[in-house]
Amino acid sequence: MTQARERAHALRDRFIAAGAQLVKPPILQPADLLLDLYGEDIRARAYVTSDALRGEQMLRPDFTVPVVQMHMANGADSARYTYAGKVFRRQEDDPDRANEYLQVGYELFDGTNPAAADAEVFALIADAVSPLNLRAATGDIGILMAAVDGLDISDRRKAALRRHIWRPRRFRALLDRFSGRSPVPETRAALLAGNATTDAPLTGLRRQSEIDARIAALQADAAEPPLSGAQMECLDALLNVRETLPFALAQMHTLCADLPALRPAVKRIDARAEALSARGIDVDNLEFEASFGRTSMEYYDGFVFGFYAEQRPDLPPVASGGRYDALTRRLGQGQEIPAVGAVIRPGLMDELEGAA
Amino acid sequence: MIKLGVPSKGRLMDKTFQWFEKRGVTLSRTGSDREYAGAVDGIDGVALVLLSAGEVPRELAAGRIHLGVTGTDLIHEKLPLWEQQVEPMAEMGFGHADLVLAVPQAWIDVDLTDDLDAAAAAFRAAHGFRLRIATKYHRLVRDFLRDAGVADYAIVDSQGATEGTVANETAEAIADITSSGETLRANHLKILSDGLILASQATLWRSRVAEVTDAERAVLATLLDRLGAD
Numbered sequence: 001m002t003q004a005r006e007r008a009h010a011l012r013d014r015f016i017a018a019g020a021q022l023v024k025p026p027i028l029q030p031a032d033l034l035l036d037l038y039g040e041d042i043r044a045r046a047y048v049t050s051d052a053l054r055g056e057q058m059l060r061p062d063f064t065v066p067v068v069q070m071h072m073a074n075g076a077d078s079a080r081y082t083y084a085g086k087v088f089r090r091q092e093d094d095p096d097r098a099n100e101y102l103q104v105g106y107e108l109f110d111g112t113n114p115a116a117a118d119a120e121v122f123a124l125i126a127d128a129v130s131p132l133n134l135r136a137a138t139g140d141i142g143i144l145m146a147a148v149d150g151l152d153i154s155d156r157r158k159a160a161l162r163r164h165i166w167r168p169r170r171f172r173a174l175l176d177r178f179s180g181r182s183p184v185p186e187t188r189a190a191l192l193a194g195n196a197t198t199d200a201p202l203t204g205l206r207r208q209s210e211i212d213a214r215i216a217a218l219q220a221d222a223a224e225p226p227l228s229g230a231q232m233e234c235l236d237a238l239l240n241v242r243e244t245l246p247f248a249l250a251q252m253h254t255l256c257a258d259l260p261a262l263r264p265a266v267k268r269i270d271a272r273a274e275a276l277s278a279r280g281i282d283v284d285n286l287e288f289e290a291s292f293g294r295t296s297m298e299y300y301d302g303f304v305f306g307f308y309a310e311q312r313p314d315l316p317p318v319a320s321g322g323r324y325d326a327l328t329r330r331l332g333q334g335q336e337i338p339a340v341g342a343v344i345r346p347g348l349m350d351e352l353e354g355a356a
Numbered sequence: 357m358i359k360l361g362v363p364s365k366g367r368l369m370d371k372t373f374q375w376f377e378k379r380g381v382t383l384s385r386t387g388s389d390r391e392y393a394g395a396v397d398g399i400d401g402v403a404l405v406l407l408s409a410g411e412v413p414r415e416l417a418a419g420r421i422h423l424g425v426t427g428t429d430l431i432h433e434k435l436p437l438w439e440q441q442v443e444p445m446a447e448m449g450f451g452h453a454d455l456v457l458a459v460p461q462a463w464i465d466v467d468l469t470d471d472l473d474a475a476a477a478a479f480r481a482a483h484g485f486r487l488r489i490a491t492k493y494h495r496l497v498r499d500f501l502r503d504a505g506v507a508d509y510a511i512v513d514s515q516g517a518t519e520g521t522v523a524n525e526t527a528e529a530i531a532d533i534t535s536s537g538e539t540l541r542a543n544h545l546k547i548l549s550d551g552l553i554l555a556s557q558a559t560l561w562r563s564r565v566a567e568v569t570d571a572e573r574a575v576l577a578t579l580l581d582r583l584g585a586d
Contacts (some may be wrong), residue, residue, distance in 0.1 A: 005365060039486065040510055044498055092436040092495070163507065168506025173470070174545045186359040187467035187549060200461035204522040206475070211483060258573060 004102050007346040008084040011104040011128055015082035018124055020106055023081050025066035025354040027088075031056035034065060037330065047088050059088035064299070064324065064341055067107050069331050076328065078110045097316070098347070106343035109328070113269065117340050118303045118323060119275035123278040125307065125319045125342045126281060128147065132317055132352050134307040138245070139292025141165065141322070142302040143252070147238055150261020153178060153232055154224055156217060169201035175235070180226035191215065192222050194250050234258040240291040245273055272303060299327040303340060309352050318352065319344040357403045358568075358575050361415050361424035361582040364392050364406035368558060371450045372425050379583045385465060395515075398423040399582065401575035412561075417441045419566035429455050429533060433493050446585035451558030453533040455493055457500070457551035460522055460529075461544050468550050469504040472529065479528065490514035493553070497531045499551045513522035517575035519543040560585055 032055070034042050046061040060066065063083050071079060084104040106124055109115045126136065146328045148161045154316060157178055164170040176182040191194050202208055234255055241248050252266045269288075277283050293304030302323030309315055321342020329336040362383060363369045373383045382397040383404055394404030405421055412426035414433040426447070431438050455568070459466050466475050476487040487509045491497050494511050501509060511584040512527050519539050521527040531553060534540055540547065568576060 019420070035510065039507055040498055041502060043494075044502075095437070143507060160474070160477075164505060167507070169504045170473070173505070185468060185470075188471075191467075196464040197465050198461050202462035203460050203544050204528050205483065205525050206463065206487075206528055208462075208493070209462060210475075211465050211476060214478060217478075218465065337480060 004347040004350050006051070007349060008102045008104050011344055011346060012082050012084040014128060015106045015124070016079075018080070018106070019078040020082035022233075023067060023070065024085070025060065025063055025083065027060055027086070028057040029060050029066055030054070031058045033069070033331075034058055034061070036326075037065065042269070044092065045089055047090055060278040061089055062087055063103060063105050063343070064107065064327070065331070065343075067105075067325070068327055068339065071107075071109055072328060072332040072337075074143040074333060076109070076335040080110070081105075081107045081298065091131070096314070101326070101347050103343045103346055104346060105341060105343040107339065109337050109339045111338045113275075114302070114323070114338050114340075115271035115275040116271050119279045119281070120275060121321060121340050122303075122305055123279035123281055125305075125344060126323060128344060129307050129319050129349065129355070132309065132318065132349060134309050135287070135310045136288050136305060137289060137292050138303070138304055139229050139289050140269055141266070141293055141300050142268065143238070143262060143290060145301065146262050146265035147235055147259060150259050151227060151235070153227055155311060156221065157224070157227075162332075164293055168291070170352075173248045175232065179229070179313045184222070188218070191287065192219060212352050230258060239291050243288060245283045245286045245288045248290070252290075268302075293322060295315070301326045304344070309348075314354065315348060315351075316345075318348045357419040358423065358572055359403050359405050359577075360396065361405045361412050361421040361426075362394070363412070363425060365408040367454065368425075368451055369406075370407055372448070372558065375448050375450070376583070381579070381582060382583065399420075399575070399579055401572070402565055402579060413438075413442070416561055416563040417533055417565065419462055420574070421564050422563055422566045422568065423579075424492075424561050425558060426558045426562070427451055428559055429453065429493065429496070431559070431561065432554060433496050441564055443477065443564055444559050445562050445580060446560040446583060449559040451556070453535050453556045455496060455531060455533055455553040455556060456540075457489075457497070457545045457553060458519075458529065458540050458545040458547050459532045461546045462540075463546075469501070469506055469548060469549060473504075473506040473508070475483045476506065480508045484495075484508040488512045488527040489531055490518050490521035491531035493516070493531060496553055500531075504550075519545060523569060540542065557563065 002066035048088050050056045086100050087316040088100045091099045136139050153237045242250050256262045273283050298323035306317035306320040323340040327338050362372050376383050380398050384395050386393045386395050392406040395408050396402040396404050409426045412424040413431050415421045416424045481489040490512050492515050518530050518532040
């Protein structure tokens with residue numbers, strides 16, 4: 001443990017040298033904010049405790065949320081932060097995974113040049129873990145969002161898809177329904193035909209007007225033409241992009257012909273590739289996977305990346321990060337600033353070095 | 357001594373006693389009605405431990421009892437990675453109960469978890485908080501809803517009278533154990549068509565972690581053979 005701590009401090013000092021200010025968020029975080037952001041899933045991942053005065057508290061499951069909160073409370077200027085400390089994660093499925101471990105992070109708030117900011121964070125992390133010869137994986141949640149927004153479907157359908165970008169199975173089920181690939185459930189058909197009735201009294205908080213509104217929404221949805229096969233193929237092709245960055249970009253540029261709404265998002269990836277290259281990253285051999293990061297916690301909305309030990313597929317990523325512009329908006333009380341950050345797990349670095 | 361943990365009261369105890377009796381092993385409570393002591397006749401080297409059905413999973417996982425009778429629901433809820441800690445030896449054919457997800461009958465627009473998810477999103481937008489699901493089976497319900505891709509809900513703890521939480525406006529939906537569905541109907545609730553979270557029944561479990569001597573292992577084998585559960 002002391003070895004990991006020494007390494008954590010060295011990493012932290014490296015980030016301070018890169019211009020970051022050291023911050024120390026408290027271990028106990030108010031549970032309501034985290035619950036509001038992540039939903040019930042966070043309870044499966046974070047330890048919850050409580051007292052009569054402050055109510056439910058969580059042992060911090062990560063640093064990003066408190067750092068963003070602190071930054072936004074003091075205005076939304078440009079800034080760089082670093083931190084080193086423990087995070088706590090409940091483990092209910094795998095006894096071999098640590099339930100408390102050190103994280104060292106770097107968070108960059110800057111709206112002037114997002115591509116350069118992405119590259120700065122990625123390069124800093126890549127450099128810090130370079131002795132371990134890890135495999136870097138990258139992706140971009142923003143291009144998936146752009147694809148959804150660019151489909152010829154109603155705003156309601158777009159909102160439903162956006163909501164489930166992080167739940168690939170549900171996302172697929174929605175697409176199958178919108179494209180007419182999956183049949184309308186019997187009970188849904190009966191409801192749409194006006195054959196679903198009840199004489200049961202309405203109990204609870206959900207009002208009749210809400211039920212009526214949903215039925216109206218379902219009727220409007222049923223009247224909507226199916227998502228075209230061409231767009232569906234285009235989306236599938238995008239989700240399957242898994243190549244080194246230059247080839248991935250070439251494929252995505254091609255897809256722009258069918259789905260022009262992708263263009264701004266692809267251009268952002270172009271700009272990022274240039275910025276990464278300018279930082280000395282070998283982009284020709286950098287992996288890009290359009291579906292990468294879809295099962296992580298749902299605050300990333302742009303660039304996402306992770307560093308993995310290829311010899312140890314059992315281990316979680318040694319380092320990971322991404323862009324979370326929307327999170328600053330959620331926590332900004334009217335303000336927002338583009339932001340990107342990443343964490344390293346020094347304990348895993350020790351473990352891998354010990355094995356080497 | 358092989359320790360057999362059995363529910364200490366009610367129908368579950370009576371049915372368990374009958375099940376063993378039918379297989380030539382007589383379980384009985386000794387002493388007064390209020391004393392939780394028991395005896396095993398028909399086989400030597402087995403001791404009866406009477407305890408609450410809810411405590412059987414913990415005792416099995418701790419290896420303090422070798423065998424135990426309790427519902428599948430309690431094992432799955434209370435023991436993460438239960439397969440590594442206990443092994444089901446026999447389904448006993450009683451204590452049938454389903455853990456189900458139920459919503460008000462008047463919600464004619466909600467029949468599938470897919471509908472619940474959409475209703476939850478709209479509910480959150482309209483009310484400013486997540487749709488609440490009352491249950492005592494937090495882990496099972498959360499895992500089920502994650503697999504089903506339901507978002508925008510919150511679990512609220514309910515240790516009893518769960519069916520009443522909707523009318524009391526402390527929850528919008530519930531997840532609870534039902535055998536006949538009568539309590540649900542009486543409270544104007546309906547089960548979602550794909551809302552079966554777990555089908556549970558009384559089951560004989562073997563602890564994978566309890567230590568056994570050679571002599572105990574022989575007794576255990578004989579007992580399980582007698583029970584037709586080896």
